Amino acid sequence: MFRILLAEDNPADVYLIREALKEHGVDCPICVAPDGRRVLELIGKAEAVENEDLALIILDLNLPLHDGIEILRQLRGSSVLAHVPVVVLTSSDSPRDRIVASELGAASYLRKPSNLEQFLELGAVFKNLLASSNPTPNFRLKESANEA
Numbered sequence: 001m002f003r004i005l006l007a008e009d010n011p012a013d014v015y016l017i018r019e020a021l022k023e024h025g026v027d028c029p030i031c032v033a034p035d036g037r038r039v040l041e042l043i044g045k046a047e048a049v050e051n052e053d054l055a056l057i058i059l060d061l062n063l064p065l066h067d068g069i070e071i072l073r074q075l076r077g078s079s080v081l082a083h084v085p086v087v088v089l090t091s092s093d094s095p096r097d098r099i100v101a102s103e104l105g106a107a108s109y110l111r112k113p114s115n116l117e118q119f120l121e122l123g124a125v126f127k128n129l130l131a132s133s134n135p136t137p138n139f140r141l142k143e144s145a146n147e148a
Contacts, residue, residue, distance in 0.1 A: 003028035003029050003030070003053055003054065003055045003056070003130075004021075004026075004028060004029070004030045004031070004054075004055065004056045004057070004058065004126075004130075005030075005031050005033065005039070005042060005054060005056070005057045005058070006030055006031065006032045006033070006057075006058045007033045007036070007039045007057065007058065007059045007060055007063060007068065007071065008032065008033075008034070008058070008060045008063075008089075009034045009035055009060065009062075009063055009064055010060075013060075013112065014032050016116070016119045016120075017058060017089075017119075017122070018030065019119075019120060019123075020119060020120045020121070020122045020123035020126070021123050021126060021127075022123070023120045023123045024123030024124050024126070024127045025127065026123065026126060026127050026130060028055070028130075034064075035063055035064045035065045035066070036063040036064065036065040036066025036067060036068075036070065036071055037065040037066055039059075039063065039066065039071050040066055040071065040074065043071070043074060043075065043078065043081060046080065046081060047078055047079075047080045047081060050080050054081065054084050055084065055085075055130050055133055056084065056085055056086075056087065056126060056129055056130050056133070057075065057084055057085070057086045057087070058086075058087050058089050058126065059071060059072065059086050059087065059088050059089065059090075059106075060088075060089060060090050061088060061090040061092050061097055061101075062090060062091065062092060068088060068090065068101075069097070069100055069101070069104070072086060072088070072101060072104045072105075072106060073104060076104050076105050082105075083133075084133075085107035085108075085129045085133050086105070086106050086107055087106070087107055087108045087109075087110060087125065087126065087129065088101045088106045088108065088109045088110065089110050089112060089122070090109075090110075090111065090112060091111065091112050092111075093111055097109075107129055108125060108129070110122065110125065
């Protein structure tokens with residue numbers, strides 16, 4: 001089963017997020033959902049099998065078919081997945097989106113960076129959330145990006 005659910009419809013952002021994770025030594029299965037309908041399907045499947053492997057959700061608010069706030073509401077209503085940290089990673093700088101995401105328990109609300117270096121630094125945020133939410137993880141967090 002996957003450890004990270006990445007809800008993102010932009011292939012370039014998916015690539016950059018994967019690179020940011022690699023840059024910070026995060027080595028675990030990632031499932032990419034390109035639209036809100038697929039995210040909701042995956043959430044439903046994870047609930048049905050009581051997936052305890054899911055460790056982090058990276059959620060864009062501006063997804064086609066179902067938006068990120070709707071998805072966050074469903075996650076927080078789930079007895080199986082409510083504990084999973086959610087990082088909202090979006091181009092939206094709307095104060096309303098920030099407030100609602102916070103009220104719904106998002107672990108972090110981050111604007112998508114405009115340059116590569118800042119994008120790669122997001123890997124540190126993801127790594128820290130994975131490490132703190134999983135004291136005995138069954139996936140690999142390398143000590144450094146240079147570790148073999």
